[in-house]
Amino acid sequence: MSSLLNAIGAEFAKILTTRLWWILALVLFGYIGLLAGGLAALFAGIQSGAISPDAAGTSSGGIPDFGTLPPLVYSFASSVGYVFPVLIGALATTGEFRHQTLTPTFLASPRRGQVLGAKVIALFVVGAVFGVVALAASVGIGAPVMNAFDVDPMLSDAATWWLIGRIVLAMGLWAIIGVGLGVLVPNQVASIVIVLAFTQFVEPLLRLAASFLEVTARIGNFLPGAASDALVGASVFTMASPTGGAAEALDWWQGGLVLLAYALAATVGGYAVSWKRDVT
Amino acid sequence: MPIGTTIEFSHIHKSFGATTAVNDLSFTVEPGRVTGFLGPNGAGKTTSLRMLLGLVAPTSGTATFGGIRYRDLPQPLHTVGAALEAASFHPGRSAANHLGVYTRAAGLPRTRVTAVLEQVGLGAHAEQRVGGYSLGMRQRLGLAYALLGDPGVLVLDEPINGLDPEGIKWIRGFLRAMAAEGRTVLVSSHLLSEVQQSVDDVVIIARGALVHLGPLSSLETDAAPQIVVDSPDREALGAALRQAGLTFSVGRTGLLVATPDPALVGHLAFAAGVEISSLHRQKAGLEDSFLALVGEGHTL
Ligand SMILES: Nc1ncnc2c1ncn2[C@@H]1O[C@H](COP(=O)(O)OP(=O)(O)O)[C@@H](O)[C@H]1O
Ligand SMILES: [Mg+2]
Numbered sequence: 319m320s321s322l323l324n325a326i327g328a329e330f331a332k333i334l335t336t337r338l339w340w341i342l343a344l345v346l347f348g349y350i351g352l353l354a355g356g357l358a359a360l361f362a363g364i365q366s367g368a369i370s371p372d373a374a375g376t377s378s379g380g381i382p383d384f385g386t387l388p389p390l391v392y393s394f395a396s397s398v399g400y401v402f403p404v405l406i407g408a409l410a411t412t413g414e415f416r417h418q419t420l421t422p423t424f425l426a427s428p429r430r431g432q433v434l435g436a437k438v439i440a441l442f443v444v445g446a447v448f449g450v451v452a453l454a455a456s457v458g459i460g461a462p463v464m465n466a467f468d469v470d471p472m473l474s475d476a477a478t479w480w481l482i483g484r485i486v487l488a489m490g491l492w493a494i495i496g497v498g499l500g501v502l503v504p505n506q507v508a509s510i511v512i513v514l515a516f517t518q519f520v521e522p523l524l525r526l527a528a529s530f531l532e533v534t535a536r537i538g539n540f541l542p543g544a545a546s547d548a549l550v551g552a553s554v555f556t557m558a559s560p561t562g563g564a565a566e567a568l569d570w571w572q573g574g575l576v577l578l579a580y581a582l583a584a585t586v587g588g589y590a591v592s593w594k595r596d597v598t
Numbered sequence: 599m600p601i602g603t604t605i606e607f608s609h610i611h612k613s614f615g616a617t618t619a620v621n622d623l624s625f626t627v628e629p630g631r632v633t634g635f636l637g638p639n640g641a642g643k644t645t646s647l648r649m650l651l652g653l654v655a656p657t658s659g660t661a662t663f664g665g666i667r668y669r670d671l672p673q674p675l676h677t678v679g680a681a682l683e684a685a686s687f688h689p690g691r692s693a694a695n696h697l698g699v700y701t702r703a704a705g706l707p708r709t710r711v712t713a714v715l716e717q718v719g720l721g722a723h724a725e726q727r728v729g730g731y732s733l734g735m736r737q738r739l740g741l742a743y744a745l746l747g748d749p750g751v752l753v754l755d756e757p758i759n760g761l762d763p764e765g766i767k768w769i770r771g772f773l774r775a776m777a778a779e780g781r782t783v784l785v786s787s788h789l790l791s792e793v794q795q796s797v798d799d800v801v802i803i804a805r806g807a808l809v810h811l812g813p814l815s816s817l818e819t820d821a822a823p824q825i826v827v828d829s830p831d832r833e834a835l836g837a838a839l840r841q842a843g844l845t846f847s848v849g850r851t852g853l854l855v856a857t858p859d860p861a862l863v864g865h866l867a868f869a870a871g872v873e874i875s876s877l878h879r880q881k882a883g884l885e886d887s888f889l890a891l892v893g894e895g896h897t898l
Contacts, residue, residue, distance in 0.1 A: 320705065328703035335695035336688060418686040421653060422743055425680055426703040428652050428669035597653040598645070 325427050325436035329410075333444055338409060343451045346402040350394055351455035358391045358460040362467035388472040389481050389551070391460035395452035396485045396550050400492045400543070401517045402452070403445035407496020408513055410441055411588075412506035420597045434501070434593055438494050438585055445493025449486035457482070481551060484570060488546050491577045495542065498584020504592045517543070539568050542580050548573030600750035602629030602782030603664035603677070605650065610659030612645055612806075619645040621806040622659070627784050627799075629750070632777045634797035634814075635786040638892050642806040643786040644683055647755050651680050663751060675704040675747030681740035683755040689729025693720060693739050696728055697746060706747055714742040719768070733760035741769075751782040758792045770796045790817075790888040804892040817887045825863050828852030828876045838870035839863070852876060 333339050363369035365387065414420045427433050461471035472478045496513070503509045521543045528538025538544055548568035568576065605627035612620040620642040627633045637643050648654040650661040652668035663671065663678060671677045687696055697711045715724050718738040723731070728739065737760050744752060758766055773796045777783045787793045790800075800817065802810040810817070828851060829835040839846055839855060844863075846855040855863055860879050867874045 324703055324705045328699050331695070331699045331702050332688075335692070335699065336690045338690075413688065417688045419688055421682055421686040422700050423703070424653055425651060426675055426700040428671075428674055596648075596655060598648065 321427070321429070322432055322436060325433055326440050328423075328426070329433075329436045329440035330443075333406075333410060333440065339406060339444065342402050342406055343448060346399055346448060347451050347455045349455075350399050350452045351459045353398060354391050354394045354456035354460040355463050357394070358387075358463040359467070361387050361391075362464045362469040365469055366467045368467060387469060388461070388464060388478065391464065392453065392456045392478070392481060393485060393547075393550050394460075395449060395456040396488045396492075397547060399448070399452040399456075400489065400546060401513065403441075403448045403489045403493035404496040404499070404513050404517065405510070406444060406448065407441045407493040407498075408500040408509045409496075409506070410444075411437065411497050411500025412504055412509045415504040415592070416506045424597060430594055431589065434497075434585065434589055438497055438581075441493040441497050442490040445496075446486045446490035448493070449489030452489065453482055453485060484550050484574075487574065488549050488577065491549075491574070491581055492546065494581035495577070495584060498581055498586075498588055501588025501593050502584055502591055540576055542577060544568075545573040545576035545580070549577060600676075600748055601780055602750040604628055605661070605663060605751065605753075605782060605784055606665070607646065607650070607661045608659055610646065610649055610661050611657045612642075612649060612654065613657050618806055620649070620656075623803065623806070623808055624659075625801050625808060625811055627782055627801075629782040630777055630780050631798040632773050632783045632785060632796050633799040633801060634790070634793045635784055635801050635803075636790055636793070636888065636892075637786075637788065637803040639788050641788075641803045641892070643788075643803065644755055645806075646803070647680070647682065647753055647784075647786060650753065651678070651682075653682075673704070673747065675700070675706065675749065677747070677749055678751045678753060679744030679747060679749035680753040681737075681744040681755065681757055683759070685736050685740075687728040687731075687736065687739070690727055692725050692727055693731075693742070694724040696739070697742060700743065701746060704747060710746050710748075714745040717745060718742045734762050734765050737761055738765070741772075749781070752776055752784065754783075754785045756786055756788070758787060766792075773797075790885055794884055802888065802891050809891045809893075814884070817884045817891075824880050825855040825857055825860050826852045826876070826878055826880050827855060827863050827867070827874055829867065829872050829874045831872060834870065834872045835867060835874070838866050838872055841870075842866050854880075 360369065414423060423433060424430060461473055464471045499512065500509055503512060521541055525538050525541055525544055528534040528541070539548065545568060549570050551570050607623050607625050610620060610623050612618075623642070623646060635643055635647070645654060646661070649656045650668065660667070668674060668678065691699075693715060694711050697714065698708065701708055701711055712721070712724070715721050718741050720735065720738050720742060723735065728736070731739065737757060741754070741757060744754065757769060761769060773783055773785060777798070785793060785797070794814065797814055799813050800810065801808070826849065827835065832848070832853065836846070836853060839853065844855055844857055846853045857863065858879070860877055864874070864877055
């Protein structure tokens with residue numbers, strides 16, 4: 319047990335002693351802050367009548383139900399920001415291969431399964447911290463903007479705080495998916511390309527394509543991004559789906575379990591593919 | 599004082615696909631001595647050491663520390679310190695933080711970081727990013743990692759590569775001091791000359807297999823000595839030797855005669871009335887025996 323705690327401590331130290339984590343956290347904050355602030359202003363402006371829908375170029379159907387605006391804005395933290403925990407998880411893992419630090423790592427902790435377990439736990443926490451950073455941007459900037467347009471930011475609503483909690487959980491799980499991807503595809507460049515291509519193009523397209531038919535929509539619910547949105551319970555992507563969510567989305571806990579299943583399957587698969595191999 | 603355990607390789611074998619890297623290798627390394635693990639590049643030294651340290655899985659056979667496999671050691675860094683060839687650092691991490699990570703993983707006190715950095719002479723560069731280190735500094739940092747747990751056994755893969763002359767002198771003294779304290783020291787090199795001043799024993803491999811094992815002095819006796827003899831009249835001397843059926847070659851310092859017996863050569867010259875200006879026995883150099891053992895066709 320103490321050796322597992324030592325291994326977890328070492329994994330945290332690895333993250334904190336290089337610059338990557340705060341660079342990613344800074345970019346995440348800026349990106350989500352801009353997006354949440356900008357869209358909060360746009361939608362709240364339309365809602366309050368300060369901006370006309372035609373001027374905004376949006377059809378009235380695309381304007382979200384007024385009651386859901388704050389959760390939509392806040393959930394940018396995960397619906398858009400989830401690529402950041404995936405990246406740090408994948409980089410933390412592929413970096414060990416790239417810089418050949420598996421040698422000192424496995425010399426200090428010869429039980430390799432335990433090392434990978436420690437990485438999963440540490441990165442879950444790092445991902446959750448990224449969730450907090452992203453929320454600091456989406457809530458910290460989105461709420462005052464909505465307030466300025468006389469839209470209630472719903473911060474006294476318990477449901478909002480549940481949403482925030484679920485976003486933190488989702489971001490932690492995404493970081494584990496990153497770790498899993500990193501052991502499945504230890505080549506750092508390949509891993510990053512896969513993260514970006516999948517999260518930015520492949521999955522959004524798959525989700526859109528799947529949403530046209532009820533059957534495929536049901537399967538589409540099990541895509542990781544869809545599961546994440548189900549866990550969080552609000553997302554621009556579900557709002558934008560053409561059937562308007564005709565196929566019932568997963569419950570939040572089902573979404574969480576699907577996401578966890580992806581994370582564990584990738585990690586266990588990667589353990590066999592690369593982690594337990596010869597370190598030469 | 600940490601007490602060294604023996605290192606035991608027993609019929610260890612490793613194939614990478616069709617390549618046999620290590621072939622049925624068995625030998626024991628004793629504490630209190632410096633053992634040189636020698637062989638040309640590609641002989642299988644690194645692979646053998648990585649199998650010993652649980653980083654590479656043997657195809658068959660075992661390598662243990664007094665019967666215990668590396669991964670079964672209760673406190674691996676305290677029992678064995680290893681510095682392997684190849685830089686294994688994140689370039690963006692400082693030396694102190696690099697060591698700090700593994701100090702934490704092994705549950706060692708953080709004070710060890712400063713202690714080992716001082717010990718290898720990197721105290722002034724502790725906070726510098728490793729990416730800016732020279733090859734020699736990286737070698738020293740690798741050594742610092744090996745020393746973190748104050749281990750009884752040291753396993754060093756080509757530690758002299760890339761060191762400056764001062765560093766080479768330092769590491770030679772360091773290896774001797776470690777063994778004098780009762781530790782087990784196994785150090786690999788592809789050059790005998792690099793380690794011959796520091797080692798007590800040698801284990802020589804070529805093409806993955808053991809070719810020689812014993813104290814350093816055993817390399818001297820393995821090759822047949824020659825007699826070097828010279829005369830103001832080399833013609834006459836050569837004729838006398840030929841007549842007695844001895845073969846020789848002409849060297850820079852005289853005739854190199856293929857016999858171990860200087861008295862025989864002296865007697866032949868005397869009987870033929872040839873004046874000799876020098877007569878001595880020459881042992882084949884350690885390097886010559888080493889090269890003969892590992893065979894030709896290898897770049898050294
Ligand atoms: N990961 C690997 N895959 C395939 N062949 C390898 C691998 N590592 C080493 N080898 C081969 O095994 C042999 C021994 O290599 P190595 O142990 O590095 O020798 P040395 O350290 O004595 O120079 C070489 O022929 C090398 O090419
Ligand atoms: Mg080598």
